[in-house]
Amino acid sequence: MLPVASLLILVPLIFAAVTFFTKTKKQAAGLGFLGSIATLGLTLYAYLNFDSSTAAMQFFESIKWIPSLGVNYSVGIDGISMPLILLNSIVIPFLILYSWKEDRDAPNRFYGLILTMQAAVIGVFVALDFLVFYIFWELTLIPLFFMVNIWGGEKRVHASYKFFIYTHVASLIMLLGIFGLFYASWQQTGAPSFDIRELVAQFQFFESSLLRDAIFLSIIFGFLAKLPVFPFHSWLPDAYTEAPTAGSVLFILLKIGGYGLFRISLPMLPNTGSPELIINMLGLLGAFSIVYGALVALRQKDLKRMIAYSSLSHMGFVVLGSAGFIALSVSGAMFQQFSHGLIMSILFMSAGAIQTTTGTRIINNLGGLAKRMPKLTVLMMVGFMASLGLPGLSGFIAEFLVFTFSYVNLPGFVLFALLAIVITAGYHLWAMQRAMFGVYNAKVGDISDINSLQVFSMGVIALLVIYFGWNPSPVLNMMITNSEAIVSLGAAVGV
């Protein structure tokens, strides 16, 4: 067996390092593509060897790192991480293909950062030690920061710093929570350990419920801010909007907040001082994010900003599903992460293509693009439809699962969130109508359709969206297995 988990980190990292030293754009893009394809190959290997019938950790590796602190380099893949790794590995090669023809400064850094990002995100997914986890968690900040800061739009500096400081502070507070967990467990067991699973398991034995709450809240704060959900979201619209297309897609692929929620917070949740209250709080946040995101998206004039807010709305589903705390609602939340990654990639790619061809993102300045850009329009349609939850596309499966099964525990919030479906459909259709159809706006000028590479890359992703809409089981199965394991913890305590 290959040490897949480590290789998944190492391969993109090595390719990234080499890419930084390339001279021409061709070399950079080529190497970047090669690296991402290699990663994809590894991921597929892992996927094919993956046993989705068990919630146990697979491809597990562990090396002692700092024994005196109980730090190990331990990595592994299970049903929570596998789909997300898959998502990353699939989208990134197409992202590179998509941007193949774009002209930009310092392409070597651009592609190098993309690969670094991939390595960091996968690193977060496979890490089984808090320290390793945190290291990769922080590492994701750096490429994104520079992505926005260098190749972003007009307000890029502001946006990049805002994003950076926000999420960095949040993750530092999470770190403090991790410290608390670490020391409390040290006191409990007498041996230091940073192992995620062990610490999460130890959590229930801490005597002071105040301590447990403090730890839980500070850790989940980091995840929620990264996700993001409603009160912690204000970095999102700026960063998503100002980022270059590839940057936006990378933001979309940054599923580490939700992953942390499933991996760390949910198993801990039943053992907090008042799980009911926390579940309700989460449900409230999720439902509110869904509605709030949709409402705000409704009144956006900027296409990209609109998509950004719709992304916020979608993230609400993740939280709501988690709060549902039933195997299927949690699986829905996980599937929402997965499908959201695919859908939003298409949407941001489309928005990026529109901006590069027409030079504007303001919806009112567009119009009738379908006539000049039919291929884009078709692909974008798929994305929009999936985003608004049209049955038969992957977005529907996720939303359906979340709504249906969260209703068991949180009926009020679900009913409230259902409002959003109408709104979402409204702004999506409205934007589609104004931008792509209708009267051709002469101000846009003479424009041509997207190039074939872009068609290819977006097309593949669109096909996946459709495929998973019809047949979610390849990923959903493993999600359900793991969700059951998580939820069974709660059942033991009676939640």
Place this chain on the structure above:
Amino acid sequence: MIPLSFYLGLAALLFSIGLYGVMTHKNGIRMIMCIELMLNSANLNLVAFSSYTNTLDGQVFALFSIALAAAEAAVGFAIFMAIYRMHDNINLDELNILRW
């Protein structure tokens, strides 16, 4: 025997005078002189304590600190000399390139 507190009082007084002088003077040489005063008041303390506790450490310490004070003054004067050559005075107020 003179009570210990007399020595301590004197030392404290000298120390305060020195500290006050360092705070208020702008001339480098005067500042060095004030610093020497502070160091010597500490020496006075050390010697006084030494004789009252019947241990020798204090006197040895004073000896070393005298030597160090001399070396310190030497280094200080060297710096002031160099400054004087450049600015033609050693008024500390006029040295303000490095601010913020």
Place this chain on the structure above:
Amino acid sequence: MLLAPEIAVVATALIILLIGAFMSPRTKNVLGYLATLGVFAALVLTVQSLGTEAVMFYNTVSIDALSQFFKLVFLAVALIVSVASIKYNENSDHTEEFYCLVLFATFGMMGVASANDLILLFCAFELASLATFALAGFEKQDARSLEGAMKYFIIGAISSALMLFGISFVYGATGTTRIPAIAENAAFLAQNPIGLVAIVLLIAGFGFKMALVPFHMWAPDAYQGSPSVVSSLLAAGSKKMGFVAAFRVFILALPALQVDWQLAFTILAAVTMTFGNVVAVSQTSVKRMLAYSSLAQAGYIAMAFVVMTPMALTGGIFYTLAHAFMKGGAFIATAAVVWMVTSQKTGDLITPDHLDNFKGLGKKMPLAALSMTVFVFALAGIPPTAGFMAKLLLFSSTIEAGMAWLAVIAVLNSALSLFYYARLVRYMYFLPPDGKKIGMPFQYAAALLIAVAGVLVMGIWSEPFLQWAMDAAQVLA
């Protein structure tokens, strides 16, 4: 021979002084290599003697894990500085003086590290101070260097007077200058107001060296004014001396007054880190920025005095070594840039360390830019660097001790610090260069590589360093 490292350092210094006086300026470059060799030998000797313990010279010198660890710190700094200085001193007529002072300063610091007696502590402290005063003003033709040196001197001299006065009270109340004996006899000090006075004076004295707010006034000026290699020594070495002295005096000699000095350090640490970071944000001179960031780092390390658990002490001690590499390296990188600016005569010549001169450094001097990036990320505490491990230990132990509020302040501060560090990285990599690529002098390159290696090795393979730091903390426990 447990004092072999010290002897190696002093002997090298004396030999350099002597043969340097007989050499012509052109051949004096050899002296730099000689100094490096001497420091390296001392480093090897120290590593060899790790784990040994002894008390020598009528209980005045204590060789223990703490002293060995800090000797390592100082020697590592001296190594980096002396390698980098070879280029700085090229064609200088004062090479031997420079190295002699560097080595004597190192010797003084090593003396402080192993002092078991306040007399030795004070003398060694002053030896290091005096040497660094002279080094700070080494550029006799540069008004900034002189101004920095002068401020450093005045405040340093005041601080040593304060310290001496404080020590005199400690001596008077306990009747001894031996640190263990003071700890035994400190009961009187604890009940008497004189103890409080002594604590205040001592904190002021050491605080100057550690550059804690409000005793920090000299630090930005001296760091900015001095030649960059010297700033490196000041920030990375001399500051640590303040810490090891404070470790010895407060924790080992005056545990009876722990309540008092702990309170003082609590306030100082919180204020220092906040002040340093806030002010650093608005700096345009990189050296000054690094100086303020150094202030902030001192604030973090001072948390060790506040928390005082074994883990916190380990963290503080570990931090000193990490900081030595990070800050030392960062100043060396600045030295390389200053060298580039002055030798190419491009950019802002008046403040050669101006942020604008770092524009496009990634293209002009890739190695300098890359290592600077590593250093600033390490300073910001980004994994997997030494800075991260250090912060991890220190902040986590603060949580452990139940002082979450201090940890939150520290964590917010380190988030804030990222702001100006990232700006520097942006200047280096993402702004267009205003010149061609320039060959890096290999001396700077070597020094930078040593520092980068230190930062990364400590971050990735931290176990042995952690063990050393734990052993050292054991001495204080």
Place this chain on the structure above:
Amino acid sequence: MPIEIPEFIIPLLPWIRGTVGLLLVGFIFIAAMGAVWLERKLSADIQSRMGPCRVGKYGLLQLVADAIKLFTKEDLRPLNADSLLFNNANIFMISSVLLMLVAIPVGAVFINGVEYPLAVTQMDISVLYIEAMSAISIFGIFMVAYGSNNKYSLLGAFRNFARMVGYEVPLGLSVVSVAVMTGSLSIVEISRAQGLLWNIFLQPIGFFVFFVSLMADMGRLPFDQNESEEELIAGWITEYCGMRFGLGFFAEYIHMILGSFLVALLFLGGWNVPSFVANNPVLGLIAPTGFLLVKTVFVLMVIIGLRWAVPRFRIDQVVDLSWKKLLPLALLNLVWAVALGLYLGA
């Protein structure tokens, strides 16, 4: 036959000591006058002229006349002189020599074979003390020179400073070398230790260094660069006239006498006498002091004579001599003395 010391004397001992001290001060003043007279006479002899001879027998009363003259001269102070420094400088110079005097034994009496040094105080560190006190006079000189606001004076003071700085070190080193032999810093101890062999024979280099440094310390020719009448118009003392000058002059001569005492005590065996002399009730009272005085006067005459035997050095020669020749010699002598001391002590 031992002499009984009456009981009632013992409580009076401090008074006796005080009286001795006062007598010593008087004696030293008279001796200083004598030294001036001696210098004039001796100089005259060397130059084959008469010297003072009108006032009194052999001109012995010349000094009194001079004193009267100085007392009645007008006390001039230049307008732009700094009065504080100018007026009070004398205090430093006089007090320097008087403070030195306190620690120097000018002889000893043996009563019942027990030695009683004739000194105001007997401290353990008298050598160190004397050196420290002798350095005070440099403040006086510098105050005068700076206070006079006269270029000649200032130049003289600068030179004085450079010279003193240079010779203080060899002086100190040679004193240390002497002290090493006895392991004590007390003059009494040191001179007592020379019962068998005088230090001048044990440490000829040390003696040379000490003597030269002492000459420089006292500002005697060939080391009077601070005055150098020909170039600097009496140097630091240019603006000093009348009795102010007189006091400075006086202090210098006292300094010279005390220096001669030091040479005699440290290197020429002090007042050591064979034990049969010491045990003799009459000789024991007189002979040691007499011995010492004879030696001292001899040294004094050598010092005076040297004035006419060597030309004045240029300031750079002076400084070179001290730093580049005397200092190494003094260090060498120190090594020698330590070795010798260990050898003899073993």
Place this chain on the structure above:
Amino acid sequence: MPPMTMFMVKHLSPRSKAAGKYTTYESGSVPTGTARIQFNVEYYLYAIAFVIFDVEVLFLYPWVTVYKGHGITSIAVIEMFLFVFVLLFGYIYLWKKGALTWVK
């Protein structure tokens, strides 16, 4: 004593006021410039050298009295020679650097 003497002088000596008498003496010519001249740098170097070696002597004094008879003779002698030896380096350095030469 000097104040006493000066007091006597004040009453014994004659006074006459003439402007010329109170000017600074400069070999008869009218004084020019100020006498507040700066030290020559040579003096400074000598002062530093003096400080170094005087301190050396300062340490020798107490050593002299204790090195014998306390059972530490050999180590005390060795240490003092080491001390002097180290200073010797400084001395040679000063000499070589010309700090001990009056005119450069």
